[in-house]
Amino acid sequence: MSEDDxxxxxLWAVTCAARALPLFEAEAPSDIRPxxxxxxxxxxxxxxRRTVRLRTAAWGAYAAAREAADPAAAAAARAAGCAAGAPYLHPLATPHQLKHVLGPAVYQARAREFAEGDDPGVGDDEVRWALEQVPPQVRVVVGRMPAGRPGRTRLGALHRRLEAGLRG
Incomplete structure (x- = not known):
């Protein structure tokens, strides 16, 4: 994986995480970590450049997610943490790395789902939205990676939809 990759x-991670950020900020307006x-x-x-600021910011967003009482806010903060972690993706193409690539979009979709009464249709719409935003280069990177191994949770279902859309 190159630096350009x-x-x-x-950039795609930021686009996705920024879409969910208002859900966190509505719950915790004074918490700027995400x-x-x-x-x-x-x-x-x-x-x-990749700096310690990125890592510190990622960990801060994850801490904000753990502290959030609202599940939509927590998922939005996780999307932000994943976005800040994206610059540290490993060059090894593994299912685990694929999970990191897809994390911001998956958590963004789940955050919006939670915000709309845990409606899976909203999450499916958000996956479609994320696929419309994806740069072609991300599809190339995903195409070089082995298939993911998402679990049987709702996050896993969103992961499968997103991965299928990126590979399709």
Missing amino acids: RRFIT REAVEAARAFALGG
């Missing part, structure tokens, strides 16, 4: 993946994660990831995607 990571930048394209991160927004910092999205902004740090955006800076990398637009040509910045």
Whole structure:
């Protein structure tokens, strides 16, 4: 995986995570950790360097997710954490790395689903939206990776839909 690959993946991750960010901010308006994660990831995607700020921001967003009482807010914060972690994807093509590539879009879809009364139709619509946003380079990277191994949870179902759309 090249640095350019990571930048394209991160740009898509930022696009997805930013869509869910208002769900977190409505629940915890004074907690800026997920927004910092999205902004740090955006800076990398637009040509910045991988720095300790990215890792710190990712961990901060994950901590915000753990602290959130609202499941939509927690999933939105996880999307932000995943976006800030995208610049650190490993060059080894593994199902685990694929999970990291898809994480921001999957958590964004789940956040929007939770926000709409846990309606799976909303999540399916969000997966379609994420697929419309994906740069062609991300499809190439995903095509080089082995199939994912998502679980039987709703997150796993969203992962399968997203992966099938990227490979199809």
